Amino acid sequence: MMNNKSGKTPRRWLSPSAALNRFKPPRGIAAGIAPVERQRARYGFQIGDIGLLIGQDISSEVLERAPVYPLPKAPIWLLGLVNLRGNLVPVFDMKPLLELEGAAAQDKRRLLILGRGDKAVGIMIDGLPQLAATHNALSRLPPLPVALRPYVAKAYMQDNAVWLEFDHHGFFGALGERMTGVD
Numbered sequence: 001m002m003n004n005k006s007g008k009t010p011r012r013w014l015s016p017s018a019a020l021n022r023f024k025p026p027r028g029i030a031a032g033i034a035p036v037e038r039q040r041a042r043y044g045f046q047i048g049d050i051g052l053l054i055g056q057d058i059s060s061e062v063l064e065r066a067p068v069y070p071l072p073k074a075p076i077w078l079l080g081l082v083n084l085r086g087n088l089v090p091v092f093d094m095k096p097l098l099e100l101e102g103a104a105a106q107d108k109r110r111l112l113i114l115g116r117g118d119k120a121v122g123i124m125i126d127g128l129p130q131l132a133a134t135h136n137a138l139s140r141l142p143p144l145p146v147a148l149r150p151y152v153a154k155a156y157m158q159d160n161a162v163w164l165e166f167d168h169h170g171f172f173g174a175l176g177e178r179m180t181g182v183d
Helices: 016-021 168-180
Strands: 042-047 050-053 060-063 078-084 087-092 109-114 121-126 130-132 152-158 161-166
Touching: 078 121, 121 168
Parallel strands: 050 161, 087 121
Antiparallel strands: 042 050, 042 121, 042 130, 060 109, 078 087, 109 121, 152 161
């Protein structure tokens, strides 16, 4: 190594993986969640008044402006398909599926993609996903829309908001079987 102008030997650069492992999020991110809970931080999204959690091992991304191509004669809750890096992903509006009323402002609605490849689904959500604490489990589930009941196992309370553990694989798998007539 060469010496710099001060005559000191410069420090060696860290390898990329070592540098990434040293990252500590700034204060305020995940504020209010205990350090142990930060390791298991969960994100959730809103559809109307319902808060659904994204599965812990599920990849997800939010698309701001992606063209959704409608399908002829599709149910009102199947908005169409989006081309995501060469994969055709079905896009659902769960409000009519769950018989929820009220429409969020269109500029606040986002397209959330859950999963990857041929297992990916798109869901129109109200706003951006949020950090959700899951340390305060409810002893029983709150009243839920009929179509959602079999796919919610647990519920958590955080600041007067309820977050539901949502089995999106089971929900959309059953929906696909229903659409194709497979029993």
